[in-house]
Amino acid sequence: MLTRNHWLGIGASILAGAFWGLVFLTPELTRGFSPLQLSAGRYLAYGLVAAVLLAPSWRRVRPMLGWRDWRTLAWLSFAGNIIYYVFLANAVQLGGVAMTSLIIGLLPVTVTLAGRRDVDAAPLLRLLPSLALGIAGLVCISWQSLSAPRHGTMQAALIGLLCATGSLVSWTLYAVGNSRALARLKGVSANDWSLLVGLVTGLQALLLAVPAFILHPGTHATSSWLYFAGLVTTVAILCSVVGNALWNHASRLLPLTMTGQMIVFETLFALLYGFIWEQRLPTGLEWLAMALLIAGVLSCASAHRERKINRQAGAAATTASAGQGAHPG
Incomplete structure (x- = not known):
């Protein structure tokens, strides 16, 4: 069965996801500001x-x-924060929250596949059901969200799709690299590592x-700048400081897959916050998609539990065999 650490x-992963989901709403709440300004503002606040x-x-x-x-x-900060959020903000403003969360939702698949050779990783064959359930859930979302663009033209939706894909690639690289760095640096706590990433990201x-604020400042009233500063600072604290610390803690307690x-x-x-923002309930396809995604997580947990049981059984059999050899009668 799953251990206490698992x-x-x-639990830490769920809380991190709750905070991270808020970043999908920020571009909707600040449509007068560019994605470059959003990324720079958020990570300046995070660094501070x-x-x-x-x-x-x-010391x-x-x-x-x-x-x-x-x-x-340096590269974790650039790939997992700066580049990721520039792409994500563009994707949300051009393609909408649902489409962007759909593409980012492929992270369980990409990260799991990237970490399948790591220590304590479950065999790929046992991960196939969870991967299939996750992909099925994402297909359900895509069937509805991509059938008709919610923001602008089909061309804008396509650019948004490409930006969301860029976010997917950059955060996959971050998740794998961050997990391996935490495994290597035993003396640095998960919280300190998160703060170090924040410090470098701020620089x-x-x-x-x-280029974000000096070359293209835009025309905003003082009240708009104050609103922007307050929002990006709140996102920096909740999503970057608290969310990343929770994720780093989870990364040390769970295998990468x-x-x-x-x-x-x-x-x-992200989908939940999007529904609240749009003031509507999920459709039948969206309910089905969320159920499939959750089922994929439970299937993955089951695959790791079976691996642990099999490993313990093998160790017990080896011990019994050694005992029989030492005491033959």
Whole structure:
């Protein structure tokens, strides 16, 4: 059966998904601002908050990091934060929340496949049912959300689809690289690692701020800028600081193939928030899609439980065999 650590990891994953789902609404709430401004603003706030929270433990954490670790932090920050959110914000504004969450919902499939050779990963054959259920759920969503574009022309929807695919690729790279980095750095806590990613992301966002706010400032009233600043700061704290810390905690408690399946909760919460924003109930296809996605997660958990039971049975058989050899009569 699943261990206590597995259940704690699943709980942390669900909470992280609840916070992360909020990022899909932010582009809808700030349509007067560009995706580049959204990304720069959010991660400038993330970097500032991370620097403040990291300051008390900086002298303890700094000696634990080598040049390789700083390089890892740099590319994780760029791929998993800057690039990911620029793509995602474009996708939401051009294709809508449902379409974007549909594509991002493929993360359980891509991350699971990327981590199938890692330690404690379940065999691919046992993962096929959960992968099939997840894909079936996404097909149900796509049948409705892509049949008629909700925002603008079909061309805009197509560009949004490509941007959502870019988000999928960048976050798959982040999820796999982040999980392996956490496994390697035993002395750095999950929370400290999240804050380090935030610090590096904030430094990168400083460079992004030049084209975002100086070259193309736009025409916004002071009240609009205050609203924008408050919203991106809230998203930075809830989604980046708290959400990432929960995800890093889950990444240390769960194997990568199981962690990949947990990302489905981001999709479910994004859909839920989208329905609330649009003030409507899910359709029959959307209810079916959510049920299939949840069933995929449960199937993945079952595959890992069976692997653990089989491994324990094998160890017990080996021990019994050794005992019989030592005491032959």
